[in-house]
Amino acid sequence: xxxxxxxxxxxxxxxxxxxxxxxxxxxxxxxxxxxxxxxxxxxxxxxxxxxxxxxxxxxxxxxxxxxxxxxxxxxxxxx
Amino acid sequence: xxxxxxxxxxxxxxxxxxxxxxxxxxxxxxxxxxxxxxxxxxxxxxxxxxxxxxxxxxxxxxxxxxxxxxxxxxxxxxxxxxxxxxxxxxxxxxxxxxxxxxxxxxxxxxxxxxxxxxxxxxxxxxxxxxxxxxxxxxxxxxxxxxxxxxxxxxxxxxxxxxxxxxxxxxxxxxxxxxxxxxxxxxxxxxxxxxxxxxxxxxxxxxxxxxxxxxxxxxxxxxxxxxxxxxxxxxxxxxxxxxxxxxxxxxxxxxxxxxxxxxxxxxxxxxxxxxxxxxxxxxxxxxxxxxxxxxxxxxxxxxxxxxxxxxxxxxxxxxxxxxxxxxxxxxxxxxxxxxxxxxxxxxxxxxxxxxxxxxxxxxxxxxxxxxxxxxxxxxxxxxxxxxxxxxxxxxxxxxxxxxxxxxxxxxxxxxxxxxxxxxxxxxxxxxxxxxxxxxxxxxxxxxxxxxxxxxxxxxxxxxxxxxxxxxxxxxxxxxxxxxxxxxxxxxxxxxxxxxxxxxxxxxxxxxxxxxxxxxxxxxxxxxxxxxxxxxxxxxxxxxxxxxxxxxxxxxxxxxxxxxxxxxxxxxxxxx
Numbered sequence: 001x002x003x004x005x006x007x008x009x010x011x012x013x014x015x016x017x018x019x020x021x022x023x024x025x026x027x028x029x030x031x032x033x034x035x036x037x038x039x040x041x042x043x044x045x046x047x048x049x050x051x052x053x054x055x056x057x058x059x060x061x062x063x064x065x066x067x068x069x070x071x072x073x074x075x076x077x078x079x
Numbered sequence: 080x081x082x083x084x085x086x087x088x089x090x091x092x093x094x095x096x097x098x099x100x101x102x103x104x105x106x107x108x109x110x111x112x113x114x115x116x117x118x119x120x121x122x123x124x125x126x127x128x129x130x131x132x133x134x135x136x137x138x139x140x141x142x143x144x145x146x147x148x149x150x151x152x153x154x155x156x157x158x159x160x161x162x163x164x165x166x167x168x169x170x171x172x173x174x175x176x177x178x179x180x181x182x183x184x185x186x187x188x189x190x191x192x193x194x195x196x197x198x199x200x201x202x203x204x205x206x207x208x209x210x211x212x213x214x215x216x217x218x219x220x221x222x223x224x225x226x227x228x229x230x231x232x233x234x235x236x237x238x239x240x241x242x243x244x245x246x247x248x249x250x251x252x253x254x255x256x257x258x259x260x261x262x263x264x265x266x267x268x269x270x271x272x273x274x275x276x277x278x279x280x281x282x283x284x285x286x287x288x289x290x291x292x293x294x295x296x297x298x299x300x301x302x303x304x305x306x307x308x309x310x311x312x313x314x315x316x317x318x319x320x321x322x323x324x325x326x327x328x329x330x331x332x333x334x335x336x337x338x339x340x341x342x343x344x345x346x347x348x349x350x351x352x353x354x355x356x357x358x359x360x361x362x363x364x365x366x367x368x369x370x371x372x373x374x375x376x377x378x379x380x381x382x383x384x385x386x387x388x389x390x391x392x393x394x395x396x397x398x399x400x401x402x403x404x405x406x407x408x409x410x411x412x413x414x415x416x417x418x419x420x421x422x423x424x425x426x427x428x429x430x431x432x433x434x435x436x437x438x439x440x441x442x443x444x445x446x447x448x449x450x451x452x453x454x455x456x457x458x459x460x461x462x463x464x465x466x467x468x469x470x471x472x473x474x475x476x477x478x479x480x481x482x483x484x485x486x487x488x489x490x491x492x493x494x495x496x497x498x499x500x501x502x503x504x505x506x507x508x509x510x511x512x513x514x515x516x517x518x519x520x521x522x523x524x525x526x527x528x529x530x531x532x533x534x535x536x537x538x539x540x541x542x543x544x545x546x547x548x549x550x551x552x553x554x555x556x557x558x559x560x561x562x563x564x565x566x567x568x569x570x571x572x573x574x575x576x577x578x579x580x581x582x583x584x585x586x587x588x589x590x591x592x593x594x595x596x597x598x599x600x601x602x603x604x605x606x607x608x609x610x611x612x613x614x615x616x617x618x619x620x621x622x623x624x625x626x627x628x629x630x631x632x633x634x635x636x637x638x639x640x641x642x643x644x645x646x647x648x649x650x651x652x653x
Contacts, residue, residue, distance in 0.1 A: 019088055040111055043271055044084070047281040059273035 001079060003027075006053075006072050013048045017041065027069035053079065083112065083284045086119030094127040100295065101129045103154035103202075105138045107165045109276045116288035124292055126299070135276070142192050145199055156295060157196055158252075160207045161189075162278045163232065167212055170228050178226035182235040190242055193249050203527070205250045205294055206243070208236050210258040210266060247510075247528040250294055250456060257286050260449060293454035300514050300525060303432065303453050304406050306348060307397060309415035310359035310366055310388070314342060314378065316440065320361055324368050330375035337440040342377035344444060349382050352462025353453060354469055356385040356400045358413070360420075363388040384469040393420050394427035403476070404469060405579045407517065407615065412452055416440070457511045457528075471552040472580060478551075486648070489585060492549040495652040496586075498593060501535035501542040508556045509544055516576040517615040521608065521622060524574060539564050540573070541597065545590060547581050547649065557581045558590055562597075568604040570594075575608070575622075588645035591626050598639045608635040 007027065014023045018036040031037045037045070046062055049071070055078040065071050102117070104110050114132050121128040131152040133141045138159065141149040149157075170181055177184075189206065196204055213221065214228045221227035225234075236255060243249045258266040261283060268280040279287055296302065311318045315338050316328025328335040329342075349355045355378070359366050366388035370380045380386070385403050387396040393415075401408060408430035415421050421433050437446050475492075482488035501509060510528040517523070526534070534540045545558040558581070561574035572594075577586060598606060608623040610616075623635035626645070 017084065019091075039275070043112075043275055043277065044281060047268075047271070048084075057270060059270040062270055062274045 001076075003072055003076070006075055007068070009052060010049060010068065010071065013045065013052055017044050017048050025068050027067065027072065029068045030066060049075070055079070080285050080289070081120075081123075083116055083281050086116050086285060086288070089119035089122040090115060092122050094122060097121070097125045097127040098299075099127045099129050100156065100299065101131070101152065101154040102156045102158060102295070103131050103133065103149055103152055104158045104160065105133045105141055105149070106160040106162075107136050107138055108160070108162045108278045109135055110160060112277065112281070112284055113160070113279060113287065116284040117291060120285070120288045120292050124296060124301075126295070128295075138192075142195055150199060153200065154202050156205060156298065157200065157202045158205045158207070158291065159192070161209075163209045163212050164272070164278050166209060166232065166235075167214065167228060170231065175226070178228075178231065181226075182231040182238060185235055186238045186242060189239070193242075193246060197246075197248055197529075203248050203250060203298055205252050205291065206239065207252045208239055208255050210255045210263070250298070252287075252291050252294055254287055254290065257283065257290060261286065290451065293451055294456065297454045297456045298514075298525075300517060300523075302410065302455055302515075303353070303412050304410040304515075305354040305356060305384075305400075305404060306345065306412045306414060306452075307356045307358050307400060308345065309417070309420065310357060310361060312416040312440070313414055313436075314338065314345075314357075315369065315376075319369065320365055324373060327369060327373075329369075329373065334440060335375070337443060339375065339377060341440070341443050344447070346377050346382060348453060349466055351453070351458070352465045354384045354404060354406075354465060355382055356404070357383050357387060358393055358396045358400065358415075359388045360390055360393070361388040381470075382466065384466050385473065392423070394424050397424060397428060397431070403473065405582070414447075457507070457514060468552070468554060468580065475549075475551055489648040492551070492584070492648070494547060494549045494584060494649040496548075496589060496649050497546040497652040499544050501531055501544060505544050505556055506531050506535070509559050512556065512559060512576060512578060513574075516578065517613070518579050518618050519582070520576040520613075520616050521572070521619055522574060522611045523576075523613050523616060526574070534561060541570070543590075543594065543597075545586070545593075546652070547584065547586060548652070554578070554581055558586055560590060560594060562594065562606075565607065567602075570598055570603050570606050572606060572608045585647045585649060587622070587626065589647040589649040592644045592647060593651075595637070595639045595642045599642075603639065606637045606639060607633065608637070610635070 007025070011023070011025050014025055014034070015021055018034070018041060020036060023034060025034070031042065046057060050056055053075055055075065057074065061074050065074070104114055106113070110132060114130050118128050118130055131148070131154065133149065138161065141147045166185070170178065173181070193204055196202065209232050211229070211232060217224050217227045221229040224230060239251060243251050266280060266283045267278060271277055271280065308314055316334050317326060319327055329338045331339070345355060367380065367386065369376050370378060370383070385400045387400060389396070397413065401411065408428050412432045412434070413424055414434065414436060416436055421435070424431060425433050432452065434447065434450055434452070436443060479488055482491065499505065506528055510526060510531050513526040535542050541562040541564065543560040544556055547554045547557050557578040559574060559576055560572065563571040563573045565571040594606065608628055610620060610623065612620065624630065626637070628635035628637045
């Protein structure tokens, strides 16, 4: 799967989980850049992404990402 | 089951028309998601849960400091969620020679916490029990090693049940059974726990919230009272009209087992006090035959309160059953294997609960277990006789049709009422009726057994409990009055509720005669009544006006001095 496709799918997950149609994310997007992305919604995003790609992140990974690009790296490693 | 995400979306909806219930959540792990799930589920149940959430791991401080935010918030319900993970942490920390007493010490501290809460708040306490963690230190041997963690955890769960059965305002929410249903792998996600201190997985949150909401609903007087069952392919396998009585599937062989076990479940519900009715598209005599003669039937005619087998529309039949039983549609469950019939009933009677029964009868029971349809917060011995009461009522209806004159009919019933103050024998039934009377209930203030005991021992209150029997049978305790001595002259009718099964017997007149007599004999001048409207009690809107009370600014007033006894055919039982 290409990084672009993954980014697109993650964006859809963000829209659905954060219940906000206007969310646009890019590889460099960080939690601080999105209003609704806090430590709680982070967990919901993690679980939703896990389900979508049928993978499981380790607790170290969950805590280590600095931006969306790191997430995508992680998904690619597992895929 | 709805997802957590959907529940969360409900938070943005309009709750303003719903009843507000104040709930405090005290947890030793992160509970923000649980709070959101509960609140979102409140929308589905038409309840506006006003939730105050204690800061993480503040249970003791909030409970033992009487000036804490908890007491300031003054909740109606307190949820205490102490997790098994924190329990394991405690166990790990103490000296091994203390392990044997671990569960007992924990229970003591829970009991202590409960007594502080219940003496400083008028709240019900919902305590979550402990999901099992086997730390695998002893393997299977943990089961015969009392100081192992697994042994102590199970002992604590058991002791909690014993404690709760003696504390009327302590309720257990059985999340351990949820873990048994979905498995620990689904209940608990270690990576999330390590990164956030949350012990409930996102997927299990709706189930935990549901189980909690079942209790909140029951505490709020919303629960199921009746189950209506279809016959062909629901109660037995096959179609009685086509296959004949010798070919229906029931008993210990093959698929018959599924139906026999289903019937046993229905029978247990009946024994618990749930009313069983039948609604089937069949010829009546044919449909009744298995109940009367089939050796493998678990259910018999004596288990069924109302039997409707005909070729009419099921929604109409259910309406008739409802009017005989005189209970709300929202307290009825309808079980039918046929999706078409289920949809007709759902469309015509939206309030009724119609489970989407699985296609394979083998799955019926597991599916029904999981729905937890019959939550309750009380149980009294009278419950077990309820079917009989409704069968007697059906008899009475028949006799009534013979009398053209209402007075003649009532006289003919030879009604007797036993009138008593509250005492330890009638307290459970009084509390139960307080929870479940919705229609004939003037103020709908719900009292628990503890409240009833407090009221009956107070000098400020006068209490009456009325039974009603007639030549057909005994209805048991059916009406409750609590009078508050407002001042030397006036008695305020704090509570007047009555079971709807004795409507139109002149019970209201009898009760009023009785309390007016008490007022006169004890030097009171007036009775003051009040009607607080709810969604369900419109039937008593004009209750006091009809009984001759005058509407004043302060409520409905009745001067007792020159009161003329109202017509009543009920005599006091000596």
